[in-house]
Amino acid sequence: MQFEQMKEELLQRINNKQLVNATVSQPRQKSNEIKRIKLKPIELKGIYHIQLEYQFERILKHENITMEKFGESLDGILEQFRQLHIQFVNEIVQIQLSKKNKVLWKSEKSKEKQVNLSHNRKKQYLLDDATPYPFLIRLGVQTEDGKVKKQKYDKFKQINRFIEFIDDSLDHLPKDKQIRILDFGSGKSYLTFALYHYLKIEKGLNIKVTGLDLKKEVIEECREIASDLQYEDLEFLVGDINDYNEETAVDMVVTLHACDVATDMALARAVKWGAKVILSVPCCQHELNRQLNSPALTIMTQHGLIRERFAALATDSIRAEILTLVGYETQVLEFIDIEHTPKNILLRAYYHGQKPTIEQRKRYDEFVQFLSAKPFLQNELQDYLNS
Known part of the structure; x- marks a missing residue:
């Protein structure tokens, strides 16, 4: 898959409100103060947004972006990071980018997930606090x-x-x-x-x-x-x-x-x-x-x-x-x-x-x-x- 095609695939799914959550990791530069970005959809005043949670070493910062502006933000994210793990409604996508933006795209079907647009939903853990382990x-x-x-x-x-x-x-x-x-x-x-x-x-x-x-x-x-x-x-x-x-x-x-x-x-x-x-x-x-x-x-x-x-x-x-x-x-x-x-x-x-x-x-x-x-x-x- 080509780099531009990959972006189009992502934006199409997100525009169709299929995103449940995503984690962006592996900064391209070691000097990057942002270590990870988490994405989730939220609804603010009846308008669909994507919330970006920027994870620094000791602090978190949040930014809420409308879909009209999200494409530009995605460009910036892909310039800084090499790995994406994305949970869509019924699909999990793993993306790995090389230094020259060669795309490795892996996709697998998943059980259908519900999209939660609540702004103040509880923290998402790698181990879910409602799943018995x-x-x-x-x-x-x-x-x-x-x-x-x-x-x-x-x-x-x-x-x-x-x-x-x-x-x-x-x-x-x-x-x-x-x-x-x-x-x-x-x-x-x-x-x-x-x-x-x-x-x-x-x-x-x-x-x-x-x-x-x-x-x-x-x-x-x-x-x-x-x-x-x-x-x-x-x-x-x-x-x-x-x-x-x-x-x-x-x-x-x-x-x-x-x-x-x-x-x-x-x-x-x-x-x-x-x-x-x-x-x-x-x-x-x-x-x-x-x-x-x-x-x-x-x-x-x-x-x-x-x-x-x-x-x-x-x-x-x-x-x-x-x-x-x-x-x-x-x-x-x-x-x-x-x-x-x-x-x-x-x-x-x-x-x-x-x-x-x-x-x-x-x-x-x-x-x-x-x-x-x-x-x-x-x-x-x-x-x-x-x-």
């Missing part, structure tokens, strides 16, 4: 008929936010072999089960997932749930990050709330295994707090609470920069709203192998020297930083 029922997030329990709604939102990060990572995972995924410090494993469900069941990918945690009783419970759900490619092991030596290569490493340098151990392992995707939510960053010695910051660091928070932010900044220096495209993102937990930073890194510039390394060295920091992760990856 066996793993969420088993974990106590949903009732047997698929309703999210009131006291578990924050957990449901967290799970969906995590799945959005997983969904964004799909293009960075291998297509020609089984995808190997490790989750260090899996704990009760809400997100481990969610990851497995989304990639294996929703997306049909060939994956093998291992959850690792020190708490034997928690691991035994997770094993029982995985067995009951017949999740054959999901295993749980009792073990420590530092002692796990069963792998030589891993495609994705997830580490959620590993305490202090345990996060750094997991990040170092991920780099050494050549992981293409790293998702890390750090916790309890004490290392830099103990080392911090910068007279210029005394106005801040003389206060224990401020010192602790500054040290945590500086630690995650250092981690992100080290990952960048060893060949990753690294982002620091908000995992969930800060009102739900203060541990809301997620480090997301995709491997591209690009060498850092002299200026990047100099900037990093000056920063850690200013703080009198001797980062654990820097020591663990010294050979990679010097290569």
